[in-house]
Amino acid sequence: MADSKWMPRWFYQLASPRWCYQICGKLLPWFTVAALALLIGGTLWALIFAPADYQQGNSFRIIYLHVPSAILAQSCYMLMAVAGAIGLIWKMKVADMVAKACAPIGASLAVLALLTGAIWGKPTWGSWWVWDARLTSMLILFFLYLGVMALNSAIESESTAAQATAVLALVGLVNIPIIKYSVEWWNTLHQPATFKLTEKPAMPAEMWVPLLVMVIGFYAFFAVTLMMRLRNEILRRERRAGWVKELLLSK
Incomplete structure (x- = not known):
């Protein structure tokens, strides 16, 4: 260590x-x-x-699912990569477990972001899917999650699987700034970021405040899901430990 x-x-x-x-x-x-x-x-x-949007009407309301899921899919990937790096450097088993627990959650969030984006894109762009830079990079994020999950399943050794998935997650980090800045770097159909720390939101408060509440709620839900998966993973890996046997006997 x-x-x-x-x-x-x-x-x-x-x-x-x-x-x-x-x-x-x-x-x-x-x-x-x-x-x-x-x-x-x-x-x-x-x-x-x-209130309804003056251009998109009520169809804009899907933003309250799309934006939080897209933000959290990226945050989850970064957490997975950081946990993987900690596992590589400090050989912490719990960090490896966190990274493994993150992958299915992040993949689900990426799917939700892609599906809600497609539903939103149909009335807005007239198409379910376009090979827009933002959409394509989000699809790549989903495939990265699938790659991490596939490696975890394919490699029998827990430690070897953790190292391989950590390297893949760290390499895939290059996709995160591409997702974030693709709208600014290329001429895309996708609208700019809804929230910016350095700028006042373009939407009125009665629209962006509930969006902020939903984003925080998604983070809280992610924490719940991650802790539940992590606890299950700990019990699975530590099933031979004395404290786990005592815990199971006490229930």
Whole structure:
């Protein structure tokens, strides 16, 4: 393991499957309540109270699913790559488990982003699909997720699979800035980013505030899903450990 005395204590605590399992169990109820409240509230706000767009009418409302899923699909990939890098450098089993747990979630989010984009594109562009730079790079992101999942399934050794998928995830990171900046780099049909930290949103507050609520809700839901998958993966890999046997016997 690399000599990293400057790393905080919690970083090394995360290396303990037992500690990680327990802390996820404590956080799960809070994130579940937050996810439900934000997603239900954001959906009702978006569908009932947000005004229709002056050009697209009510068809624009799919933005409240499309944008959060597209943002989170990219964030999930970055987390997967970072976790894979930590596993490569510090040989942390929990980091490898996080990376493995991220892949199916990210693939599902990428599918949701592509499907909602196609549904939105039909009335807006007159076509379900165009080989737009943003759409194509998002499709590549989905294939990268599939590649990570396929490697995990094809390689029998857990450690070898973790190393191979980490390398693939790190190489695939080059696609993230392409997705983000493709609209600015090339003349594309896709609209520019809805949220920018340096600029005021182009939409009125009654439109973008529920969108922000949905984005935060998606992140909370992602945290819930990731922690549940991670806890299952920890139990699977540590099934021979004494603390796991005690846990199962106590239930």
